[in-house]
Amino acid sequence: MNPVYYLYLAALLFTIGAAGVLVRKNAIIVFMCVELMLNACNLAFVTFSRLHGNLDGQIIAFFTMVVAAAEVVVGLAIIVTFFRSRHSASVDDADLMKL
């Protein structure tokens, strides 16, 4: 099976993630969509690694996961405090500052 398909899949996932960020209101879900985009990147890395026959891609994937984990830690903390002080996680409520 031609590994290039995985690239298309990666691109698809990335697009879905991006779209999710744009359409979803709930901060948590938006954030999850971002994670989805990151995973799309991972898939791409791995695929390319396979194509090129070197390990770099796979290793980078690990790093990405670590980073993503770190992001989750920070991100959730922020989103939760935000939620607690407003009793809503909708990003559209966050418009105190504009113009």
Add this chain to the structure above:
Amino acid sequence: MSATAVVHSLLTSAAATPAADRIPTPHIEYAQLSPVLIVLGTATVGVLAEAFLPRRSRYWAQLGITVVGLAAAFAAIIALAADGYATTRAHIAAMGAVAVDGPALFLQGTIVLIALVAAFTFAERRLDPVAHGNRVDSFAAQGSAVPGSPQEMKAVRAGFTTTEVFPLLLFAVGGMMIFPAANDLLTLFVSLEVFSLPLYLLCALARRRRLMSQEAAVKYFLLGAFSSAFLLFGIALLYGYAGTVAYTGTATAPGIAQVIDGSANLTPALANSTGNDALLLIGGAMVIMGLLFKVGAVPFHQWTPDVYQGAPTPVTGFMAAATKVAAFGALLRLLYVVLPGMRWDWRPVMWGVAIVTMVIGAIVAVTQTDVKRLLAYSSIAHAGFLLAGVIAVSPSGVSSVLFYLVAYSFVTLGGFAVVTLVRDAGGEATHLSKWAGLGRRSPLVAAVFAVFLLSFAGIPLTAGFAGKFAVFQAAAQAGAVPLVVIGVIASAIAAFFYIRVIVMMFFSEPQPDGPTVAIPSPLTSSAIAIGVVVTLVLGVAPQYFLDLAGKAGVFVR
């Protein structure tokens, strides 16, 4: 030598497997990485201090640790530069992961100094009125406590302060120091996250107006993550194109640069993927976009005003200054080291970005009513001017940008430091109308702020003018005259709103319920003083620093 090698070696060295003979032991030049290591080490110490020191003594301990650590890091940088690592002995350390060269050291030095000054403003606790017998700084008593909730009250009464900001600051600084030095895309990405995550947190920690602060954090975080996803995908594509994430390398172990200009001898597996320029172009574009986001260039700028406004002002100052320095450093390295081969592809695009950034930044700022937002938009406009310098792909381009960054960052720090002084019952009085007649109330503060504004506006004899002249000159020599003309027009528009503020302060009647100007401790005073000194020195006698930037203006390949 590619990043993976480092990675292998790190792993293996971490868990010393018998396989060690097959994988070469990594060779890390600790001495040359010492600045970064010191900062990150200090940060860790700070964390430990948080863990083990009694609350009362933390503040001073943290402040001391931070200052000492940063000072040490700066000393290390000077030492390295003195050893000629900035020029003759510049090379790529940590097995291709990190460059130790002029721009890297110059920018790291700048960032460390910025951090030092920022640390002072972080530590300022004379401005807020004494709460229940405790001096407090501009950070939340307890970040986790819900605003206005009883437990926040308790925290305040107990005189809690979020001293964690200092370690966070240091971590961010560490990341920022690696960012412009990163010599492969992975390091770039990791360091980006390393300095971004602490910043997200810092944004959320304002003592006053916490809702806005948290909102800023959310926005910054989501958009930041979003953009870093793009960056990462771009990296993936570049990796797919070149089969490596290293910027540079040798013909045998090529970096992206070599692959692009075809000086690399490629494995057949690679040959067909390199044929596909789409990967390269799209990937390059997405990586650049990731960086432009951090720079705050149009159309990736919209987070800037909101975040700048919501974040605690000291943090804003630090972000505005340091993030720009780091991001532009990285951008320069990427464009000058990795992508010069495809200059003809990205230059026109950057032209466009530079123009819209300058013009929109200036124009939108005209109708701002909040000082912090105003400065945010002005920072956008300045990003545009800097891009003009970046576009001139020439040594003078690099040095001019480096110089501009120094000039801009300290003026910015000073500016935001002044903003922290002007306060009323609700904390800082950032609405412009409140600043009316400030010149009558406290001429000194108004005068200082006027100096900063004039520097932003690029009036001669201020650092701002020298910087602007440097970048425009570089651009003009690179044949980007139209860009210069547009830049000039943009700065004319920009001048308008800087002047508006000056008018406000000096020529309009003070409001009866106007804000008071708090008397700062030596900490903030020194921050402001440094700003003024830099403004005037770089404005009147910039030659020394221009030389410095000029010497430091060469990337190692």
Add this chain to the structure above:
Amino acid sequence: MDHLIGALVGAPLLGAAVLLLGGRRLDRIGHWVGTLLAAVSFALGVALFADMLSKDTGRRTFTSHLFTWVPVDSFRADVGFQLDQLSMTFVLLITGVGTLIHIYSIGYMAHDERRRRFFGYLNLFLAAMLLLVLANNYLLLYVGWEGVGLASYLLIGFWQHKPSAATAAKKAFIVNRVGDVGLSIAIMLLFTTFNSFSFSPVFGAVRDASGGRLTAIGLLLLLAACGKSAQVPLQSWLGDAMEGPTPVSALIHAATMVTAGVYLVTRSGAIFNASATAQLAVCVVGAVTLIFGAIVGCAKDDIKKALAGSTMSQIGYMMLAAGLGPVGYVFAIMHLVTHGFFKAGLFLGAGSVMHGMNDEVDMRKFGGLRGYMPVTFITFGLGYLAIIGFPGLSGFWTKDKIIEAAFAKGGGEGWVLGVVALIGAGVTAFYMTRVMLMTFFGEKRWQPDAQGHQPHPHESPKSMTVPMIILAFGSVFAGGLFSLNSSFLHWLEPVTGYSEGHSPLTAWQVSVATFVVLVVGAGLAWQQYGRKPVPAVAPRGSVLTRAARRDLLQDDFNHVVLVRGGEHLTRTLVHLDHSLVDGAVNGTAAGVGGVSARLRKVQNGFVRSYAVSMLGGAAVLVAATLLMRGI
């Protein structure tokens, strides 16, 4: 010799400086100082005159160079004097009459608390006028030219608290400025043509210059002359100038300053001789003005304005003569001098009358004064006879010569000009007789003034009468003296040149004709003002009369066309400057503001829309990069 000339100009200048800077402490002796210095410069003039007479005719021109004024490359303006018979004549006239009028003013201005300043101004005028006639180049002449203008401005407006006076002064200055434009452009043209504007080099090189330029210069000089000498079309200011104190009218607006135009034309004879067109223009202006002035003079009830009209017309004669070229220059100047005597005398007489009638000027409120102020009556009468050219008196000798010369121009032009001049003489006789009758004869029509003081006519003090007497002598005998074996002609000829004209009429024919016209004019006047009583309020009169009362509507024309038009223009411009020029800039600013306000809306605070723009931006970035490569 230099020093003498220097002192000649310097004395009154010093006087002016002392009196104007001296301050109140000089109030008591100020008038004496002024008079003394005027007398000094007269004495100097006489001395120089004597010295000049001692030399033989050829070597009488004396030039002196004081210092270089403005040297820029080939442009060299000097402060230097040229004293020849022509300027000598003027020096004597100016200082002589000037001194007399200083003396007169002592009495006339006795009750004015600003008398010191008045004398300061008078001295200033003398200095400027002397500079004008003594300058050896046009630029320095221009200085004097404007200097007398300034003095006249200050003196016309001397009673500044009267709005009418201030307005008149301003009008005089501005109308003169119009003439000055002519003079300055003429100087520029001289410079570009001759590379110099000093008399001797220019006149020396005239024959090499192109005719067109000479004509242009001539016409420009004429424009200047019109302004200063109140010739049509720039005559409108002279009538109003009578707002000034009477001595001023006598000295500046009758005897000396207004004749500067004639001096200019005569002085520039060389240029005019070279351009028939310019000369004709001068003649026409002169002819028109002499009729114009005369008609105006007939209609005015204000004694001074009547005299002003007469001045205009007499200067018209001089201009006419000067326009005739070498045939007429001498007579122009001759008439100028005699006119200086009798017109000054007439004005002083008028002043004396006003003095006695508490400053009443309306002749309809005079009448029968001959008994009350005999000296004034006699001197005024003699002046009257002189001006109408009664045989034997000054006017007779000079005016007839001009009329004769006018005919001598020959051809149709000659006839036209001659006849005009002739008619002018008649009209002169008419209006002067009218003045005479209305003032000194008939029954008393005196009326109390605004304060209700009944006038008690009385003879003026010695300080006023003596000058009048002296001038009367001048107006009786000067003409004869000059004509005595044409001494004046020989005196002036070396400078102006002289050529015998060929008149179609013989001298005695002209004289007879003139006398006839004169008698007719006087008779008509007697018919109207001598036989029947003069109505105290002016009858409506014919269209012509009414027009003449309004200076033949020339003023109204100016008002409508220039003043109104000008006001409208400026108002429009002020508006445009604000709305258009300024508006453009403010508009741009507003535009930027508008754009800014609109762009702000994009920053709507919603994370997701920010994300959209980021995505869009990324897409554009990618697309652009791809396009650059053409993929």
Add this chain to the structure above:
Amino acid sequence: MSGFTFPLLTVTAAVPAIGAIATAAVPAARRTAAKWLALAFSVATLALAAVVTGRFSPGGARYQLTESHAWIRDFGVRYELGVDGIAVVLILLTAVLVPFVMLAGWHDADPLEGPVPNRRWRPTNGFFALILAVEAMVVISFEATDVFLFYIFFEAMLVPMYFLIGGFGDRAGATGDDAEEQDARQRTYAAVKFLLYNLVGGLIMLAAVIGLYAVTARQLGTGTFSLPEILRARADGRLHFSTSSERWIFLGFFFAFAVKAPLWPLHTWLPNAMTEATAPVAVLITAVVDKVGTFAMLRYCLQLFPEASKWATPVIAVLAVIGILYGALLAVGQRDIKRLIAYASISHFGFIILGIFAMTSQAQSGATLYMVNHGISTAALLLVAGFLITRRGSRRIADFGGVQKVAPVLAGTFLIGGLATLSLPGLAPFVSEFLVLVGTFTRYPVLGILATVGIVLAALYVLVLYQRTMTGPVKAGIEGMKDLKVRELLVVAPLIALLLFLGVYPKPLTDVINPAVKDTLSDVHRTDPAPQINAVAKETAK
């Protein structure tokens, strides 16, 4: 340059600068001390300027008393000073005027007594310090022979001017209880307008400056801004501007100077600025600061870009003539004393610019002389007007009338100032104006004639102003008006004396100016048009 030569020019510029700092350092309470200190420094500057004039030998080297030190190598900027005849006279003018400006403004920065005492914030020491700062910057921009050095101070002087205009105005014009606010608003508007106009001009010039650097850098290897250096390089062919680039750069420079000068239609900032500022500051604007613009046209536009200057001359000359007539006509239509004078100045600047670009020796010497004379005459007129306005507390012409009855000396000085403004022969401005006109006429007869018409309008607006304010019956509010005080006489008398002296004997100045003008003309490769006949030669031959 062997051994140490005393840096006279630097000191001349530095003394007022130090004075500014010193004055600013005087505690705000010690008002009088600050005044005297500032005055002392300005007088010292005058002395130094006199020394400079004395040390300058006309017809000697083109730039004298030169100093040259490296400054910002990377920008090719050197700290280069040197004066030619034109610069010398203008420095002298500046140094002469400033002390009078200070004396005239002696009480302008005192706390306002009035409806709301001390509402407005007017630090005395600040006022005088700013004046000295302006003087310093003006002087050094006259001295600079390095384009960049010039540019820096050309721009920087906006800042102190801005605060002078916006910070200190005389209460005049507005009526009603919120007069204070109205005035403040107007003043602010004027200050901002002034700053923005000139800043935009300056920034566009900045682009041109950078362009100049790019050209020199490309052709000479290292970019330079040194005027002598550039002239030398162009002379021996190492440097050559392409037509288009020369024109563009020229326009960039000229625009900035035309805003400063100001040339029609870029003039509208001047009336506002001059009206709202106090009379002394207004003098500082027109008589001193604006001269930098015309001076720069003469030195930089013509010398750096001769071809482009010639190319642009017709347009500029026409604009200048428009300015002459336009300014005069608008002056006639004004209802505000200072505004009227401002428009008169616009008309005069038209003459100066016309003279510069007519490019004949008479016109340019005239223009230079005009800068000096206009400085003095406007100063005289404006300062007296200022005394008048402060006495009455209003600028509206309609509020005056019959002043000469109650304050004859004031009226007299005002009249003399006015007569100088309408350039009456015998007073200084006449000489320069006539030179400009003659010089223009020799090359552009039509423009010369049109410009000459301006003298009628000049007479009109001056005399109308005088008549409305000084003559006629005494208006209400004028009765008690005091005549000039000693201090005020001390200000006006010397200026009038100067006007008279220079009107009768301008030779000392022309001797200094002429050689410099000759050099400039030779830079532009222009010679005066020949006359039809050289009568002088003929006569001397005879």
